[in-house]
Amino acid sequence: MSTATAPAATGGEPLVAYDDATARYDVVIGLEVHVELGTATKMFDGSSTAFGAEPNTQVSPVSLGLPGALPVVNRTAVEHGIRIGLALDCSIAEMCRFARKNYFYPDMPKNFQTSQYDEPLAADGHLDVVLEDGTPWRVEVERAHLEEDTGKSTHVGGATGRIHGADHSLVDYNRAGIPLVEIVTRPVAGAGARAPEVARAYVAALRDLLRALGVSEARMEQGQMRADVNVSLRPSPDAPLGTRTETKNVNSFRSVERAVRYEVSRQAAVLDAGGSVLQETRHWHEDTGITTSGRVKSDADDYRYFPEPDLVPLTPSRAWVEEVRASLPELPVARRARLQAEWGYSDLEMRDVVNAGLLDVISATVAQGASPAAARKWWGGELARTANAREVEVTALPVGPAEVAELARLVESGRITDRMAREVLEGVLAGEGTPTEVVTARGLEVVSDESALVTAVDEALAANPDVAEKIRGGKVQAAGAVVGAVMKATRGAADAKRVRELVLERVGAPQA
Amino acid sequence: MPALSPDDVARLAALARIDLEPAELERLAGELDAVVAAVASVSSVVSDDVPATSHPLPLVDVYREDVVEPSLPAEDVLAGAPAAQDGRFLVPQILEED
Known part of the structure; x- marks a missing residue:
């Protein structure tokens, strides 16, 4: 096809311009998100889950898969799973079991991963997300199930340091057995060209939800939350689902969006050329923004699931489930609506604040005594610009809610003018002290004598x-x-x- | 008709990462078929009202509290490793099919 262009510099495959691709094909996506639960111990043994320990110093016979070792389920991990399920409006299974997912790879010394197969802890829910322009979108959740994380392999030797050329691998089992919840969506159809945006909004909303629930820090950059992105194309919304690819371990919101876009453009080129999309896993390359072929789905993916004989079934009592439901905190969507009403922000102002990730800092600043208007003015203006210029998150600036609230109080009490406040902020950002200290040191006070x-x-x-x-x-x-x-x-x-x-x-x- | 063919055994062997000669596949297909046939006799007494049983004990909901226990000492962890480096298990490069 004439629309397919060979990308020169990226080293990727032929691509169709995104707008052309979405004009000719219907995009269907699906997301599988793995979340490491913030428990103190592992899913099936009492080893610590603390991050950053020396290799293999947080392991037990269970995490090492030693003969005769017997797993026991972490009650808190199950409770976290129930919390997640309820917050996603899922039904919680009255009875469910763990299953062995059999495969051979040194990151799992047992030669199987303990997971859940046909009996997930939670099923049939949804997450309502809001796109950047305020459009609401409901993402259906098929299931949320419990499983365990794998060990961490480092591939060494070889020319490139990548798996391909590696001579051998070094394995650390500190991470093996850390509780995970995998949250799987149903196919998301009907988003058309906005599919990448929906994918990003979903992962972001899920991250906010998990943090609000207190079940995980969900830091994508630390691998506490990892997204697998499924993409398929079909000629029209009436056609059966096309063959999908699964891009593994996409670890930022922006990358989720980019990975969907890239796959849409790539698959459109394959289909335009009369080819068929291979069902395969693909690797995401953050630096170049492309995906490359990983493993083709094959017989080797026959995991021979069977019920884990070493773990008895879970039958979470309805009383327990209701107790967990009653303890759910205010969820992000409700919190936003409440704060907007309390603060008197317009829809547009609120959206800007949320999109800029300023909700928490503004909330904390208001809690420290600043007016909502002043808090939004400083965080959304001067501080957002500074963070942008320094290329850091606004929360990484050496100014926090306490300082901003103090600054706002200084202005409101008439001790300094608005113009002076900017100079004071400059001083605080430069590490000259608290706003009051900067006012004194720089002699910025309004002459009120x-x-x-x-x-x-x-x-x-x-x-x-x-x-x-x-x-x-x-x-x-x-x-x-x-x-x-x-x-x-x-x-x-x-x-x-x-x-x-x-x-x-x-x-x-x-x-x- | 046998339940297991040499091809079935070859596939299972591949999944289990066991390298078998053609003669072994033939022999194991016969032996495993006998095992499967023996186990299949159970189905003669199973009716629709007997659910599949994964756990013979009438036991559910066995939990442990989320309390940290000491790790296995580092020297014990690696004691059984065929090779180790920098406190980690050293394994041959795999995934050559990747």
Whole structure:
């Protein structure tokens, strides 16, 4: 096809321009998200899950798969699974079992992963997400099940350091057995060209939800939350689902969006050329923004699932489930609606705040005593710009809610002007101390000492006798020149409104 | 008709990463077929009202609390490793099919 273009620099496959691809094909996506639960111990043994320990120092006979070792289920992990299920509006199984997923790979020394197969803990739910322009979108959730993480392999030797050229691998089992919940969506159809945006919004909303539930930090950059992205194309919404590819371990919101876009363009080129999409796993390359072929689904993927004989079934009592339901915190969607009402933000303002990831800092700043308007002004303006310029998250700036609230109080009490506040913030960002310390150190305080101001006003009036005369004659607007002179004399440290009042007072003019 | 052919055994062997000669496939197909036939006799007494049983014990919901227990000592962890490096298990490169 003439629309297929060979990307030169990326080293990828032929692509169709995204808009052309979505004009000719219906996009269907699906997402599988793995979440490491924030429990103190592993899924089936008491080994610690703390991050960053020396290799193989948080392991037990169970995590190492030693003969005779017997697993026992972590109650807190099951409870976290129930919490996630309920928050996604799933039904919680009255009875479910673990199953062995058999495969041979050194990251799992047992030669199977303990997972759930046909009896997930939670099923049939949904997550409502909001796209960037405010459009609501419901993503159906097929299931959420419990399983365990694998060990971490490092491939060494070989020319490239990648798996291909590696001579051997080094394995650390600290991560093996850490509780995971895998959340699987149903196919998401009907989003058309917005499919990448829906994928991103879903993963972001899920991250927010998991954090609100307190079940995981869900830091994608630390691998605590990992997304597998399924994409398929079909000629029309009425056609059966096309062959899908599964791009593994996409580890940022932006990458989720890019990976879907890339696969749409790539698969469209394959189909345009009369080929068929291979059902395969694909690798995502963050640096180049492309996917490459991984493993073709084959007989080797016959995992021979069977019920885990070493673990008895789970039958979470309805009383337990209801207890968990009653303990659910306010969920992000409800929280946003409440905060918007409390703060009096417009829809657009609220959306900007949410999209910029400022909800929590603004909330914390308001809690420290700032007005919602002031909190939004500083975080959404000056601080967002600074974070952007420094290419860091706004939360990584050396300024927190306490400092911003203090700054807002200084302005509101009239101690500093808005213009000065920007300078104060500059000082705080430069590490010069708290806002109050910067005000003192830089001598930025508004001159509120009336006698000093009166002296300055009298001096300015004496230096401009003609202006004083005009004011007395009724030309109140002439006061501006004197105010300007006072502001200049105080190097901008006076409250201009007060200066104006004083000028009129001192010349004995009627106050307007 | 036998339940297991040499091809079935070859597939199972591949899944289990066991390298078998053609003669072994033939022999094992016969032996495993006898095993499967012996187990299949159970189906003669199974009726629709007998659910598939994965756990013979009438036991459910066995949990442990989320309390950290000491790790196996590092030297014990690697004691059984054929090879180790930097506190980690050293394994041959695999995934050559990748």
